Amino acid sequence: MHIEPGVVDGAKLALSYATAAAAGGLMMKMSWDTIRNDGGLAALGMRSVVTTLMVFTFFEVFPHHAVGVSEVHLILGSTLYLLFGAGPAAIGLALGLLIQGVAFAPFDLPQYGMNVTTLLVPLYAMSLIAKRIIPAGTAYKDVSYKQALALSTSYQGGIVMWVGFWALYGHGFGAENLSQIAAFGAAYMLVIIIEPLADLGVLALAKTFSGTRNNPMFHNRLHGHAA
DSSP: BBBBBBBBBBHHHHHHHHHHHHHHHHHHHHHHHHHHHHSHHHHHHHHHHHHHHHHHHHHHSSSSSETTTTEEEEOOHHHHHHHHHHHHHHHHHHHHHHHHHHHHHHGGGGGGHHHHHHHHHHHHHHHHHHHHSSSSTGGGGGGGGGHHHOOOOHHHHHHHHHHHHHHHHHHHHHHHHHHHHHHHHHHHOOOOHHHHHHHHHHHOOOOOOOHGOOOSSSOTTTTSOOO
Protein backbone atom coordinates (compact mmCIF):
# COMPACT_ATOMS: atom_id res chain seq x y z
CA MET A 1 0.00 0.00 0.00
CA HIS A 2 2.97 2.33 -0.46
CA ILE A 3 1.52 5.01 -2.75
CA GLU A 4 3.85 5.34 -5.72
CA PRO A 5 5.78 8.65 -6.01
CA GLY A 6 4.00 11.10 -8.28
CA VAL A 7 0.48 9.75 -7.71
CA VAL A 8 -0.18 12.85 -5.60
CA ASP A 9 2.25 15.75 -5.67
CA GLY A 10 2.58 19.50 -5.45
CA ALA A 11 -0.05 21.48 -3.58
CA LYS A 12 -2.31 18.44 -3.40
CA LEU A 13 0.00 16.94 -0.77
CA ALA A 14 -1.51 19.38 1.74
CA LEU A 15 -4.56 17.15 2.07
CA SER A 16 -2.36 14.22 3.08
CA TYR A 17 -0.95 16.28 5.95
CA ALA A 18 -4.45 16.99 7.21
CA THR A 19 -5.58 13.36 6.99
CA ALA A 20 -2.35 12.20 8.65
CA ALA A 21 -3.05 14.56 11.55
CA ALA A 22 -6.55 13.09 11.87
CA ALA A 23 -5.08 9.58 11.73
CA GLY A 24 -2.64 10.58 14.45
CA GLY A 25 -5.59 11.62 16.58
CA LEU A 26 -7.14 8.18 16.10
CA MET A 27 -3.81 6.59 17.05
CA MET A 28 -3.76 8.61 20.26
CA LYS A 29 -7.31 7.52 21.06
CA MET A 30 -6.52 3.85 20.49
CA SER A 31 -3.35 4.19 22.56
CA TRP A 32 -5.22 5.84 25.41
CA ASP A 33 -7.72 2.99 25.39
CA THR A 34 -4.80 0.57 25.85
CA ILE A 35 -3.38 2.62 28.71
CA ARG A 36 -6.76 2.88 30.43
CA ASN A 37 -8.16 -0.61 29.85
CA ASP A 38 -5.41 -2.97 28.79
CA GLY A 39 -2.25 -2.91 30.86
CA GLY A 40 -1.27 0.73 31.20
CA LEU A 41 1.58 2.75 29.73
CA ALA A 42 4.23 0.08 30.23
CA ALA A 43 2.20 -2.49 28.30
CA LEU A 44 1.59 0.00 25.50
CA GLY A 45 5.32 0.72 25.29
CA MET A 46 6.42 -2.92 25.27
CA ARG A 47 3.86 -3.98 22.70
CA SER A 48 4.60 -0.99 20.49
CA VAL A 49 8.29 -1.92 20.28
CA VAL A 50 7.31 -5.43 19.15
CA THR A 51 4.71 -4.24 16.65
CA THR A 52 7.12 -1.67 15.20
CA LEU A 53 9.73 -4.37 14.57
CA MET A 54 7.09 -6.65 13.07
CA VAL A 55 5.74 -3.96 10.75
CA PHE A 56 9.24 -3.02 9.63
CA THR A 57 9.75 -6.69 8.76
CA PHE A 58 6.44 -6.85 6.91
CA PHE A 59 7.38 -3.87 4.75
CA GLU A 60 11.07 -4.44 4.18
CA VAL A 61 11.57 -8.22 4.33
CA PHE A 62 8.30 -9.82 3.25
CA PRO A 63 7.70 -10.04 -0.52
CA HIS A 64 6.11 -6.92 -1.97
CA HIS A 65 5.40 -5.86 -5.51
CA ALA A 66 4.31 -2.65 -7.22
CA VAL A 67 0.94 -3.16 -8.88
CA GLY A 68 -0.80 -0.23 -10.49
CA VAL A 69 -0.80 2.87 -8.30
CA SER A 70 0.76 1.30 -5.21
CA GLU A 71 2.67 -1.65 -3.76
CA VAL A 72 1.02 -4.79 -2.44
CA HIS A 73 2.22 -5.80 1.04
CA LEU A 74 1.22 -8.50 3.48
CA ILE A 75 0.57 -6.12 6.38
CA LEU A 76 -1.26 -8.49 8.78
CA GLY A 77 -3.14 -5.63 10.42
CA SER A 78 -5.81 -7.88 11.90
CA THR A 79 -3.11 -10.20 13.32
CA LEU A 80 -1.45 -7.24 15.06
CA TYR A 81 -4.81 -6.14 16.43
CA LEU A 82 -5.81 -9.54 17.80
CA LEU A 83 -2.44 -10.17 19.45
CA PHE A 84 -1.53 -6.73 20.78
CA GLY A 85 -4.57 -4.47 20.61
CA ALA A 86 -5.44 -1.41 18.55
CA GLY A 87 -3.10 1.08 20.23
CA PRO A 88 0.13 -0.90 19.86
CA ALA A 89 -0.90 -1.97 16.35
CA ALA A 90 -1.43 1.68 15.35
CA ILE A 91 1.90 2.82 16.79
CA GLY A 92 3.70 -0.10 15.19
CA LEU A 93 2.20 0.64 11.79
CA ALA A 94 3.08 4.33 11.98
CA LEU A 95 6.63 3.89 13.31
CA GLY A 96 7.47 0.79 11.28
CA LEU A 97 6.46 2.59 8.11
CA LEU A 98 8.46 5.68 9.10
CA ILE A 99 11.62 3.73 9.97
CA GLN A 100 11.42 1.75 6.75
CA GLY A 101 11.10 4.98 4.78
CA VAL A 102 13.93 6.82 6.55
CA ALA A 103 16.34 3.88 6.44
CA PHE A 104 15.63 2.29 3.08
CA ALA A 105 13.13 4.27 1.00
CA PRO A 106 13.51 8.05 1.46
CA PHE A 107 11.70 8.53 -1.85
CA ASP A 108 8.56 7.31 -0.03
CA LEU A 109 8.69 9.99 2.68
CA PRO A 110 6.69 12.62 0.73
CA GLN A 111 3.90 10.02 0.60
CA TYR A 112 4.12 9.23 4.32
CA GLY A 113 1.01 11.24 5.20
CA MET A 114 -1.04 9.33 2.65
CA ASN A 115 0.41 5.98 3.61
CA VAL A 116 -0.07 6.40 7.35
CA THR A 117 -3.65 7.55 6.78
CA THR A 118 -4.23 4.52 4.58
CA LEU A 119 -3.00 2.21 7.37
CA LEU A 120 -4.50 3.78 10.49
CA VAL A 121 -8.01 4.83 9.50
CA PRO A 122 -8.96 1.28 8.38
CA LEU A 123 -7.37 -0.09 11.58
CA TYR A 124 -9.64 2.11 13.69
CA ALA A 125 -12.66 1.08 11.63
CA MET A 126 -11.68 -2.58 12.01
CA SER A 127 -11.43 -2.19 15.79
CA LEU A 128 -15.03 -0.94 15.85
CA ILE A 129 -16.16 -3.85 13.68
CA ALA A 130 -14.36 -6.30 15.98
CA LYS A 131 -16.41 -5.04 18.91
CA ARG A 132 -19.59 -5.72 16.96
CA ILE A 133 -18.86 -9.16 15.52
CA ILE A 134 -16.82 -10.79 18.32
CA PRO A 135 -19.02 -11.38 21.39
CA ALA A 136 -17.73 -9.97 24.67
CA GLY A 137 -17.40 -13.47 26.08
CA THR A 138 -15.16 -14.70 23.28
CA ALA A 139 -11.39 -14.67 23.72
CA TYR A 140 -9.55 -13.64 20.57
CA LYS A 141 -7.75 -16.99 20.49
CA ASP A 142 -11.15 -18.54 19.78
CA VAL A 143 -12.26 -16.37 16.85
CA SER A 144 -13.67 -18.25 13.89
CA TYR A 145 -12.43 -18.15 10.31
CA LYS A 146 -15.57 -16.17 9.43
CA GLN A 147 -14.77 -13.53 12.06
CA ALA A 148 -11.10 -13.37 11.04
CA LEU A 149 -12.12 -13.03 7.40
CA ALA A 150 -14.51 -10.19 8.26
CA LEU A 151 -11.75 -8.33 10.09
CA SER A 152 -9.24 -8.86 7.29
CA THR A 153 -11.74 -7.86 4.62
CA SER A 154 -12.66 -4.68 6.46
CA TYR A 155 -9.02 -3.71 6.99
CA GLN A 156 -7.66 -4.59 3.57
CA GLY A 157 -10.81 -3.25 1.90
CA GLY A 158 -10.26 0.05 3.72
CA ILE A 159 -6.68 0.16 2.44
CA VAL A 160 -7.85 -0.42 -1.15
CA MET A 161 -10.48 2.32 -0.79
CA TRP A 162 -7.94 4.83 0.50
CA VAL A 163 -5.40 3.97 -2.19
CA GLY A 164 -8.15 4.41 -4.78
CA PHE A 165 -9.09 7.76 -3.26
CA TRP A 166 -5.52 9.06 -3.40
CA ALA A 167 -5.10 7.90 -6.99
CA LEU A 168 -8.35 9.55 -8.08
CA TYR A 169 -7.47 12.69 -6.14
CA GLY A 170 -4.08 12.85 -7.80
CA HIS A 171 -4.89 11.88 -11.40
CA GLY A 172 -8.63 11.88 -11.87
CA PHE A 173 -10.95 9.44 -13.58
CA GLY A 174 -8.99 8.72 -16.75
CA ALA A 175 -9.15 5.21 -18.17
CA GLU A 176 -5.49 4.44 -17.49
CA ASN A 177 -5.72 5.58 -13.88
CA LEU A 178 -8.89 3.56 -13.30
CA SER A 179 -7.20 0.52 -14.83
CA GLN A 180 -4.23 0.84 -12.48
CA ILE A 181 -6.52 1.22 -9.47
CA ALA A 182 -8.44 -1.89 -10.52
CA ALA A 183 -5.19 -3.85 -10.92
CA PHE A 184 -4.09 -2.87 -7.42
CA GLY A 185 -7.46 -3.79 -5.93
CA ALA A 186 -7.46 -7.17 -7.66
CA ALA A 187 -3.96 -7.95 -6.40
CA TYR A 188 -5.04 -7.18 -2.85
CA MET A 189 -7.68 -9.90 -3.01
CA LEU A 190 -4.88 -12.41 -2.44
CA VAL A 191 -3.94 -10.63 0.79
CA ILE A 192 -7.56 -10.79 1.97
CA ILE A 193 -7.49 -14.56 1.46
CA ILE A 194 -4.13 -15.13 3.16
CA GLU A 195 -4.48 -12.87 6.19
CA PRO A 196 -7.30 -14.78 7.99
CA LEU A 197 -5.27 -17.97 7.64
CA ALA A 198 -2.30 -16.18 9.19
CA ASP A 199 -4.55 -14.93 12.00
CA LEU A 200 -5.82 -18.41 12.80
CA GLY A 201 -2.34 -19.90 12.59
CA VAL A 202 -0.90 -17.36 15.02
CA LEU A 203 -3.89 -17.68 17.35
CA ALA A 204 -3.53 -21.48 17.32
CA LEU A 205 0.04 -21.05 18.55
CA ALA A 206 -1.20 -18.65 21.23
CA LYS A 207 -3.61 -21.33 22.48
CA THR A 208 -0.79 -23.81 23.06
CA PHE A 209 1.89 -21.40 24.32
CA SER A 210 1.32 -20.77 28.02
CA GLY A 211 3.58 -17.73 27.96
CA THR A 212 0.87 -15.71 26.24
CA ARG A 213 -1.50 -16.07 29.23
CA ASN A 214 -1.67 -13.17 31.69
CA ASN A 215 1.26 -11.60 29.89
CA PRO A 216 1.23 -7.79 29.57
CA MET A 217 2.97 -8.19 26.21
CA PHE A 218 -0.32 -9.34 24.70
CA HIS A 219 -3.86 -7.98 24.43
CA ASN A 220 -5.96 -8.90 27.48
CA ARG A 221 -8.62 -10.27 25.14
CA LEU A 222 -6.25 -12.84 23.66
CA HIS A 223 -7.10 -15.39 26.36
CA GLY A 224 -9.75 -13.46 28.26
CA HIS A 225 -12.95 -11.60 27.42
CA ALA A 226 -14.37 -8.12 27.55
CA ALA A 227 -15.40 -6.87 30.96
